Amino acid sequence: MTGAPTGLLNELQLDALTELVNIGVSRAAASLRDMVGSQVHLSVPNVSLETRSRAIAILAEREMSNLVAVHQVFEGDVTGRALLIFPETKSLELVRAITGGDLPLEDIIELEQEALAETGNILLNSCLATIANMLQRSLKMSLPEVLRGDAATFFNLAPPPKGGDVVMFLYINFAVRERDISGYIAMIMDLPSLTALKHLLNEFIERATGQTAHSIDDRT
């Protein structure tokens, strides 16, 4: 048993959220493609409501320790964290792909922190701005911060969540096959933000379908 919370979002709200994330990450992938000069392959996004410990376990199952994450906090009607995560071994390759590959290793190492922060900034902003626009709300983004550690490090950042231990956890895998680069985009938010998000999703569903979320619910 995962102990995953259920009932916070209904099927259509979860579907709408997944579609928003899909559109947001797809646009971000197009930006990354321009930066690395090779096609970026995306998985189908997985969005679920999980306990924080389960979210850590899911990420840990896929990747061991020694991860690098670019982390940004978003604030507004909904507040949470967005992370671009990849194995530490791939981070230099990502920097090499973005800088064009002609730089000597010592320069790449020197540029690593800055290049990772800027890449994360472009990807996460592209993704979140698309989602915010579609929800017709503005989100304030913090400056990007590069973190090193494992899933537990990234998901237990201070301050602790106000609304209990429920997080919306989403992840989507991206890969640049020609360059052996792969990673995840993940987002987490806690219970008060999820409640706010639920209202925004209902409004979005009404705009997208021309029907009220309740009337669709009644039929399904």
Next chain:
Amino acid sequence: MSYKLLIVDDSKLARMSAAKALNALHPDWSRVEASNAEEALALARQTAFDVALLDFNMPGQDGLELAAALLALRPSLPLAVVSANHQQEIVRRAGEIGAAFLTKPLNEQALGAFLDDALHRLRQADA
């Protein structure tokens, strides 16, 4: 003359949104829906439809693979792959297969232009 549109998307919301745009543009058209490529190909063998809208990023076969499979069954079928993922490799491949590429979120204007073009092709084929 009214036509039938096939909408394939793993998101129910995206299918509903496409249906809303279709109703606004061509209220007399009917539609069939599938949530993945496998369902769409099964439908294609049983049901006649005139135009297809295919999501790109779906579990199983993606929209480009599905487009190629549908065109192998019916080479003259007007179809569009729909995605926010407008990477040049994907847009180019859609063109090579013979599919239009429409950006998500789908708006009435872009769908309208694609359907006008599809109508033109269908009428030419009927003539």
